Amino acid sequence: MKKTVAVIGAGIAGIASGIRLANKGYEVHIFEANSYPGGKLSSFELNGYRFDAGPSLFTMPHLVDELFQLSGKNPQNYFEYIRLEEACRYFWDDGVRLTAHANQQDFAKEIEEKLGEPAEHVLAHLRDSAVKYDVTEKLFLHRSLHKISTYFNRDALKGYANMHRLDAFTTMNRANERRFKNPRVVQLFNRYATYNGSDPYQTPATMNIIPHLEYNIGAFFPKKGMVDITESLVKLAEDLGVKFHFNTKVDKIETSGNQVAGLKFEQKSDSSLLNAHFFDIVVSNMDVVNTFRKLLPDAKQPERILRQPKSSSALIFYWGIKKRFSELGLHNIFFSNDYRVEFEHLFQKKTICSDPTIYLNITSKHKADDAPEGGENWFILVNAPNNDGQNWDLLIEQTRQAVFKKLSHNLGVAIEELVECEEILDPRSIESKTSSSQGALYGNSSNNRFAAFLRHANFSREFQNLYFVGGSVHPGGGIPLAILSAKIATDLMPT
Numbered sequence: 001m002k003k004t005v006a007v008i009g010a011g012i013a014g015i016a017s018g019i020r021l022a023n024k025g026y027e028v029h030i031f032e033a034n035s036y037p038g039g040k041l042s043s044f045e046l047n048g049y050r051f052d053a054g055p056s057l058f059t060m061p062h063l064v065d066e067l068f069q070l071s072g073k074n075p076q077n078y079f080e081y082i083r084l085e086e087a088c089r090y091f092w093d094d095g096v097r098l099t100a101h102a103n104q105q106d107f108a109k110e111i112e113e114k115l116g117e118p119a120e121h122v123l124a125h126l127r128d129s130a131v132k133y134d135v136t137e138k139l140f141l142h143r144s145l146h147k148i149s150t151y152f153n154r155d156a157l158k159g160y161a162n163m164h165r166l167d168a169f170t171t172m173n174r175a176n177e178r179r180f181k182n183p184r185v186v187q188l189f190n191r192y193a194t195y196n197g198s199d200p201y202q203t204p205a206t207m208n209i210i211p212h213l214e215y216n217i218g219a220f221f222p223k224k225g226m227v228d229i230t231e232s233l234v235k236l237a238e239d240l241g242v243k244f245h246f247n248t249k250v251d252k253i254e255t256s257g258n259q260v261a262g263l264k265f266e267q268k269s270d271s272s273l274l275n276a277h278f279f280d281i282v283v284s285n286m287d288v289v290n291t292f293r294k295l296l297p298d299a300k301q302p303e304r305i306l307r308q309p310k311s312s313s314a315l316i317f318y319w320g321i322k323k324r325f326s327e328l329g330l331h332n333i334f335f336s337n338d339y340r341v342e343f344e345h346l347f348q349k350k351t352i353c354s355d356p357t358i359y360l361n362i363t364s365k366h367k368a369d370d371a372p373e374g375g376e377n378w379f380i381l382v383n384a385p386n387n388d389g390q391n392w393d394l395l396i397e398q399t400r401q402a403v404f405k406k407l408s409h410n411l412g413v414a415i416e417e418l419v420e421c422e423e424i425l426d427p428r429s430i431e432s433k434t435s436s437s438q439g440a441l442y443g444n445s446s447n448n449r450f451a452a453f454l455r456h457a458n459f460s461r462e463f464q465n466l467y468f469v470g471g472s473v474h475p476g477g478g479i480p481l482a483i484l485s486a487k488i489a490t491d492l493m494p495t
Contacts, residue, residue: 002027006263006279008250008295011039011434012479013469014285015233016486019067022240024495026281030242031263033249038230039285039434040441041479047421049320049377050370052226056361056379057195057331059213060480061220064229067483071240079232081222082366087214088331090188091410097327098188104215117182125179125189129212131165136209141475144488146457167205168449172198175205187339191357194383196477197311197440199343202447213480221330221366229479253282253295253466260466281465281493288456288472289437299463305456309447310386310440311477312346313427315399319378320371320421325411328376332360334406342383347447350385352399358382358406375420386438387427396426442477443470458489467493 005021007014010032018028036042040054061081068075087100087107098114101107104126108119167175172193176186190200192210200207222228234244251266254277262278284291289306292299336342336357345353361379364371371377382399407415427439437443444455456473460466469485471477 003280004029004278005281005283006031007283007285008253008263008291009039009285009435009470010034010037010234010244010246011285011470011482012041012230012233013471013482013486014039014283015230015237016067016483017283017285017467017469017490018237018242019071019233019240020486020490021281021283021493022237022242023070024490024493028237028242029245029279030237031245031248031250031265033247033435034433035246037234037244037246038227040430041226041230043225043227044423046318046423047320048372049318049375049421050225050363051318051377051379051423052361052363053425055226055479056363056381057214058220058222058226058229058479060217063480063483064233067233068236071236073236073239078236079222079228080224081220084219084221084330086329087219088333089327089329091332091334092184093335093337093406093409096184099329100188100215102215102218107215111185111188115182115184117180117185121180122185125176125208126211126215128165129208129210130216132167132206132209133212133216135165136206141481141484142487144458144492145455145474146459147492167208170205172200172203172205172207175208176200184335187335190339191333191335193446194312196446197313197442198446199312199347201340201343202347204446204449206449207446219331221363223367225363225367225370250286250295252297253284253291255296255299255463258462258464260460260463281467283467283469283489285470287435287437287443287470288468290435291468302456305444305454308444308454310438311442311445313384313386313430313439313441314425315352315382315384315396315427316425317378317380317400317403318423318425319380319419321376321378321415321418322374322420323413323418324374324376327411328360328362328365330362330365332362334358334360334410346383346385347445350388351390352382352384352395354398354402355406356382356399356402358403360407384427386440387431388438392426392428396424437472441471443472446476458485459492 005026005028007030010030018030021028042053065075090098108122111117112119176189180186193200193203195210249266250263252264254261260282336355342353359381362376364377404416431439467489469489475481
């Protein structure tokens with residue numbers, strides 16, 4: 001008889017866990033409180049415009065392909081993507097514009113021509129980013145940091161010999177100021193701190209690993225939109241026999257001694273669950289704070305981890321725009337004029353400054369049917385503090401006007417008049433829809449050189465058959481790391 005596994009949450013890490021466990025011979029049930037899978041990686045339609053709801057940048061596609069290959073499937077039969085020729089287009093308020101080409105030489109040349117920064121400085125930075133990745137990949141990203149075996153193997157020894165290359169004892173901003181002469185190039189590379197919700201003026205320079213993913217490995221686009229990552233993996237999981245139970249909210253993880261016994265459900269929309277709440281293994285893809293606070297209230301709480309400062313969140317405007325802009329690409333950044341002030345507002349003042357940096361994603365640039373003829377689907381993200389009881393209604397309106405002002409200035413047209421429809425996602429709704437503690441996008445903040453060790457392990461020390469996956473635990477947030485969390489956790493489970 002097959003052993004049974006319950007996965008709490010059909011986020012990307014939960015789905016990846018289900019796939020891996022099905023391949024190990026388990027009977028897998030995934031329980032999701034929402035009516036749809038994917039968590040943040042979902043989509044919706046509004047007045048003829050289609051929007052990816054959450055993550056918009058796709059890197060490290062081999063981690064998705066690996067799940068199909070592990071299952072003996074051809075990834076292209078489920079999921080197709082293209083490599084982008086440009087990573088991003090950058091805009092400054094004084095009219096300076098720059099295209100970040102996927103080709104490193106072209107990117108470096110563009111920076112030299114537009115900003116006067118020697119191309120070799122950029123190329124050296126990307127080489128250094130690759131070294132950082134090589135040092136950390138097998139030591140930190142593919143293994144549990146909480147198992148002693150991680151620190152005694154060939155990869156670990158190689159990592160120790162190159163630890164000085166990680167720049168863990170200086171900040172990302174200081175390292176970038178040492179490297180680059182032009183403040184705008186510093187700003188451009190500082191922005192990669194936001195990829196895990198951090199502050200470049202606090203987070204260690206180890207985070208300069210992130211550009212490697214975009215420029216050395218590449219940025220990609222799923223042909224059917226980002227949501228196809230979710231949909232294709234759900235199809236794979238179902239083909240492997242994984243059972244999904246939507247509209248099924250877990251109320252409690254039941255325990256017995258040093259074991260978890262199963263799940264208690266708040267509601268059962270599926271009659272097959274009547275006798276199916278006992279499981280041999282439980283995997284939580286729910287934010288680790290809420291897993292303990294809500295589902296394990298009587299268990300010992302790992303307070304040191306749970307009380308760590310949280311990452312930033314986001315304020316997102318989804319706009320249907322009745323015009324096309326040739327000067328815009330798939331990914332666009334409109335920089336604030338004072339980056340340090342912007343991050344001081346985010347992390348010290350817990351608010352949004354009056355001149356925020358704007359990220360604008362337009363998937364209809366590559367997938368024309370995402371918008372009506374002559375229109376574009378604008379996904380506009382402004383970095384926001386996590387939810388700490390701010391007056392969000394006021395902040396939303398103030399930021400909305402600031403976005404209109406900056407975009408109208410840079411694009412030479414009154415943007416507000418072009419908005420046909422609008423949907424808004426703020427830290428409160430992120431928290432309610434995805435159970436992310438305080439609406440933080442990446443769990444605990446990385447504004448600390450020891451941040452990697454301040455995330456919860458992928459397993460429980462108190463309960464032998466309880467595991468954790470997703471962006472709030474090791475190795476961190478974002479699609480690639482969430483998928484890797486599933487690999488780490490399931491590798492720890494018996495076959």
